[in-house]
Amino acid sequence: MYRYAIIQQELDTPLITNIAQAINGEYSAIACYAHLATVAPTEEARKQIKEIRQDEVRHFQTFSAIYTRLTGRQPTPTITEPCPQSYKEGLDFAFKDEQETVDHYLDIADRARNPVIRTAFQRAAADEQNHAVWFLYLITKKSCSCQT
Ligand SMILES: [Fe+2]
Ligand SMILES: [Fe+2]
Numbered sequence: 001m002y003r004y005a006i007i008q009q010e011l012d013t014p015l016i017t018n019i020a021q022a023i024n025g026e027y028s029a030i031a032c033y034a035h036l037a038t039v040a041p042t043e044e045a046r047k048q049i050k051e052i053r054q055d056e057v058r059h060f061q062t063f064s065a066i067y068t069r070l071t072g073r074q075p076t077p078t079i080t081e082p083c084p085q086s087y088k089e090g091l092d093f094a095f096k097d098e099q100e101t102v103d104h105y106l107d108i109a110d111r112a113r114n115p116v117i118r119t120a121f122q123r124a125a126a127d128e129q130n131h132a133v134w135f136l137y138l139i140t141k142k143s144c145s146c147q148t
Helices: 002-039 043-071 087-111 115-143
Strands: none
Touching (some): 002 115, 043 115, 087 115
């Protein structure tokens, strides 16, 4: 029993580290998108960024619940990525971050043996891909003169 518990812990440590990093990423995005919404030039852009932020809040809650179930502890999230102050730089940063997060979450989903964890990260990856497309749309709007 003792030996089995140790083996389980060894196998799951990288996964727990990855989930903790994902929680930090969501926590950072929640703060960054709150800022981005305040500097958004139009009501349409602000509304869209707030909707994306709500998805990040949901991801944060889901991953935190998984982390607590695996470790028996609450996560202690920290902001790991600085958020650009300007709207344009913020959009560029968010687009790249969302794209990278898709890959990261699909890797976690592939390695997770637990179907609950696997599904949670697959669904979050699909959301992040959708966010990346929205940020690309906002970048396009920002860079063309047809900004409304
Ligand atoms: Fe997210
Ligand atoms: Fe996202």
